[in-house]
Amino acid sequence: MAAWTWRFETADGTEVQPAVQPEEFTTQGDAESWIGENWKALLDGGADQVRLFEDATEIYGPMSLQAQEA
16 A cells, blocks of 8 residues: 655755654545645744655655745
8 A cells, every 4th residue: 555645845955854743644635635734834843845755756846835925
């Protein structure tokens, strides 16, 4: 079974420890729901962007945690 995980980074791509410790997710949807619920705490804790992995394969990223200006 695939494991979906997040990598947390500063704006320059340096990996950082997340302010909220994630679990390993069994589906992409679960991983994306979790980031949607926790992005603000992660941003406040020093992560500027994230990358999503399925096992060792990067699915997408970097994805900014910064709110988009309207």
